[in-house]
Amino acid sequence: MSSSSSFSASLLPVTLLSLAGFAIYRLLVYPLFISPLAKIPSAHWSSAISPLWILYVRFKQNETETLAGVHEALGPVVRVGPNDVSVNDIGFAKTIHTSFNRTKYYSIFVNYDTSCMFSTIPSKEHAMRKRLVSHVYTKTFIQSSPTVASQARAILLDRLLPVITASTAAGQESHGIEVSALFMATSMDFITAHGYGLAGGTDFLHRTVYCEHWIQTYITRFQALFYLQELSGITRFLAKVGMRLQPRTSIQAKAELEDWNQGMFDRTAVRLADHSGLQDDGVLAESRTKTTRLSDDSDALKTTFAWGQPEDEPTVMLSLLSSLEREQAAHKVDRALYDKILREPVLMAQSELYDHIIAGQETTAMTLTYLAWKLAVHQDVQGLLRAELLSLQKSEDDPSAPFFPDAKTLDALPVLHAVIMETLRLHAPFEGPQPRQTPEAGCRVGPYELPGGVRIATMAYTLHRDAVVFPDPETWDHTRWIGADDEAKKARNRQFWAFGSGSRMCIANHFAMHELKAIAAMIYSRFKTHIVDDSMMDPEDKE
Numbered sequence: 001m002s003s004s005s006s007f008s009a010s011l012l013p014v015t016l017l018s019l020a021g022f023a024i025y026r027l028l029v030y031p032l033f034i035s036p037l038a039k040i041p042s043a044h045w046s047s048a049i050s051p052l053w054i055l056y057v058r059f060k061q062n063e064t065e066t067l068a069g070v071h072e073a074l075g076p077v078v079r080v081g082p083n084d085v086s087v088n089d090i091g092f093a094k095t096i097h098t099s100f101n102r103t104k105y106y107s108i109f110v111n112y113d114t115s116c117m118f119s120t121i122p123s124k125e126h127a128m129r130k131r132l133v134s135h136v137y138t139k140t141f142i143q144s145s146p147t148v149a150s151q152a153r154a155i156l157l158d159r160l161l162p163v164i165t166a167s168t169a170a171g172q173e174s175h176g177i178e179v180s181a182l183f184m185a186t187s188m189d190f191i192t193a194h195g196y197g198l199a200g201g202t203d204f205l206h207r208t209v210y211c212e213h214w215i216q217t218y219i220t221r222f223q224a225l226f227y228l229q230e231l232s233g234i235t236r237f238l239a240k241v242g243m244r245l246q247p248r249t250s251i252q253a254k255a256e257l258e259d260w261n262q263g264m265f266d267r268t269a270v271r272l273a274d275h276s277g278l279q280d281d282g283v284l285a286e287s288r289t290k291t292t293r294l295s296d297d298s299d300a301l302k303t304t305f306a307w308g309q310p311e312d313e314p315t316v317m318l319s320l321l322s323s324l325e326r327e328q329a330a331h332k333v334d335r336a337l338y339d340k341i342l343r344e345p346v347l348m349a350q351s352e353l354y355d356h357i358i359a360g361q362e363t364t365a366m367t368l369t370y371l372a373w374k375l376a377v378h379q380d381v382q383g384l385l386r387a388e389l390l391s392l393q394k395s396e397d398d399p400s401a402p403f404f405p406d407a408k409t410l411d412a413l414p415v416l417h418a419v420i421m422e423t424l425r426l427h428a429p430f431e432g433p434q435p436r437q438t439p440e441a442g443c444r445v446g447p448y449e450l451p452g453g454v455r456i457a458t459m460a461y462t463l464h465r466d467a468v469v470f471p472d473p474e475t476w477d478h479t480r481w482i483g484a485d486d487e488a489k490k491a492r493n494r495q496f497w498a499f500g501s502g503s504r505m506c507i508a509n510h511f512a513m514h515e516l517k518a519i520a521a522m523i524y525s526r527f528k529t530h531i532v533d534d535s536m537m538d539p540e541d542k543e
């Protein structure tokens with residue numbers, strides 16, 4: 001044996017020992033004792049050293065209830081993984097949601113391989129996307145737009161009212177009406193009308209067979225999301241080497257839904273071009289030719305465009321396309337961002353619209369389903385609501401006109417507001433964690449200093465069940481939201497988290513509230529409802 005090989009052999013144990021020592025330090029000593037997160041109580045004995053426990057909880061789709069129990073036992077800040085923290089405190093939640101970026105968890109909302117507002121992580125880029133479209137979701141816009149008003153009227157009086165009336169015909173009463181699918185259809189008609197105009201959107205309230213197919217496709221699309229949300233790197237790598245964790249059916253369903261949305265987009269683009277008299281040289285033409293050039297005439301869409309019927313105006317699509325043209329003409333934004341967002345303006349607009357439809361459909365449908373259930377259980381409150389609505393009807397000038405108060409009038413009704421707020425409190429559609437990451441420079445959360453890059457999340461579920469702010473939290477009690485603006489009510493409003501808060505809060509909270517109020521008002525001013533069968537509702541939600 002040469003002297004150099006014996007020297008190498010003697011180095012081997014030292015090297016192995018050093019590596020083992022380093023591994024023990026990195027994997028055990030550092031996360032357990034030295035990491036700034038070490039002082040935070042652990043949700044599980046393994047949380048400090050391994051993400052396996054929280055990954056398993058997420059895989060079992062049990063995170064919300066599990067973390068609620070953990071917070072009850074361990075307090076408002078809990079470590080759920082080596083680099084993963086859950087927070088249940090309104091003050092900390094406000095800090096986190098003011099400026100912290102989203103995480104890759106949201107990449108599942110990338111559509112057509114193109115980012116939208118929801119899936120965009122950097123805040124500067126997000127702000128630019130939001131600017132393109134936020135004005136058509138403001139409260140002032142929603143309450144004063146003739147288009148929004150006439151769309152609501154048409155969907156509710158011409159489509160929903162006849163369906164519900166038919167269910168009350170002699171012999172039909174005992175069958176009732178399946179409200180979950182009914183509200184999915186109604187919500188879809190509302191949000192696609194805002195996007196593409198009444199004529200360009202869906203008519204799911206009539207096309208019930210297709211609506212049922214759509215719902216099944218939607219459920220299939222969001223199957224096995226765990227892999228993409230929590231293990232996106234591994235999932236994408238395995239897909240490249242031919243091993244798919246995401247079911248093929250889910251990938252096909254995503255493609256089908258994207259095609260379906262693109263159909264609405266393309267048909268609306270044709271209508272826009274016809275009505276506006278634009279030549280084939282702008283964003284509209286692009287949606288047909290799929291080139292990437294924008295029109296030089298920045299305001300052409302807005303100024304030359306006029307519809308015969310206000311309800312047919314495709315508000316969101318028009319706003320997106322005109323904003324994109326304006327941005328290009330003004331060159332206001334910095335080059336890198338500008339290139340990224342405007343490189344594929346048509347795909348960008350399609351992705352954004354698709355996202356609004358997905359985000360805006362199930363959320364409102366779920367809320368309406370719970371609302372209908374609670375009002376059927378609480379007949380006394382249903383009576384109060386009806387009395388409030390009918391008091392408006394009497395004051396109308398023309399008693400023979402179909403009862404349909406305007407958005408501002410509806411918004412001022414205390415019982416209507418209270419029943420919706422209480423339903424959103426107890427059954428927030430996004431009740432689980434909304435993950436963010438701590439900024440590079442780190443931050444303070446209560447007594448803890450956290451480094452940058454830590455995943456940190458709050459949940460509407462626990463914030464809405466804080467017994468100090470909402471005594472007897474599991475009880476549906478609309479009176480929480482009625483009465484003078486005393487300190488207790490201010491605290492409740494502050495802690496209301498159904499739409500999130502800060503720069504990434506729901507862009508459409510006013511649209512959603514308007515829609516919920518208009519639908520509830522149409523129904524409860526005309527019908528008395530009761531439960532025919534609620535066996536599909538979660539027994540844990542029953543009072």
Ligand code: HEM
Pocket residue numbers: 117118119130191355356357359360361363364367428429430433434435497498499500503504505506507508509511512
């Ligand atoms: C009851 C109805 C609704 C509820 C409870 C709700 C709730 C929320 C919440 C909690 C977020 C933030 C999610 C997070 O950061 O993790 C959000 C974001 C968003 N919502 Fe809603 N939403 C509702 C209806 C709608 C509707 C009708 C639309 C249609 C446009 C919509 C579009 C969006 C969009 C685009 C975002 C992303 C905003 C951003 O990234 O800046 N939502 N929503």
